[in-house]
Amino acid sequence: MxxxxxxxxxxxxxxxxxxxxxxxxxxxxxxxxxxxxxxxxxxxxxxxxxxxxxxxxxxxxxxxxxxxxxxxxxxxxxxxxxxxxxxxxxxxxxxxxxxxxxxxxxAGGHWVDGMATRVGFVAGGTGITPMISIIRWILAKRLPVELWLVFANKTEADIILREEFEQAAREHLNFHCYHVLGQPPTGWSMGVGRVTPDMLRTHLPPPGSDTVVFLCGPPPMVDALEGNLKALGYPEQAIILP
CATH class of the missing domain: 2.40.30.10 (Translation factors)
Incomplete structure (x- = not known):
């Protein structure tokens, strides 16, 4: 070869x-x-x-x-x-x-195998793009890592790779996906409005020595949520901004 x-x-x-x-x-x-x-x-x-x-x-x-x-x-x-x-x-x-x-x-805010066993991702809009290759890598390699994605968008039509993420959640027990929409359709059952501290607490892994959270999106969102994550107990070194 x-x-x-x-x-x-x-x-x-x-x-x-x-x-x-x-x-x-x-x-x-x-x-x-x-x-x-x-x-x-x-x-x-x-x-x-x-x-x-x-x-x-x-x-x-x-x-x-x-x-x-x-x-x-x-x-x-x-x-x-x-x-x-x-x-x-x-x-x-x-x-x-x-x-x-x-x-x-x-080099950016990247993933290195072994850096954590519990990984949270919080993305706003195209802030998902740095996380796509990380999620794909961990799932493709079947690494012993639990993944939680909180993905905020304006409407359903704005959700990038929605089908792929929902299929991954069905096929991989270690991948969890929670969508948040600013303008949800009638009957929407997930998050509504902006990502809140309660959503982070419920849909991310808890803070711990083996937990990291990747955070990416519009600067005002990142600034607000970085503060929320720290208030919830995630140390600064565990919050990665790609």
Missing amino acids: ADVIRIKTKTPTPYLLAELRPETHDTKTFRFALPADATLDLLPGDHVTVHATVNGKAVKRPYTPSSLVGTLGFFELTVKRYETGAVSKYLHDRRVGETVEISGPY
């Missing part, structure tokens, strides 16, 4: 956009081609940087690959289009067969 090539570069490099897959009304997964024997050199939760020129101005933004770490031949980014986001709009305007300049990977 040929040796695996592990790619990491600080220089923006063109990657071929091989496939586009819609996830929601405003979110797509972009698959970029790698050589058949190559993978990105990263841990679950690490990020790459997308570089672009928009209206004559150089712009860049970090994105965490959502594909399973160690996948050969391609990597994927799951990106929501924001009208005020120059890079997200640039990506959403790309077509299969075009190239995109990307550098990295770079």
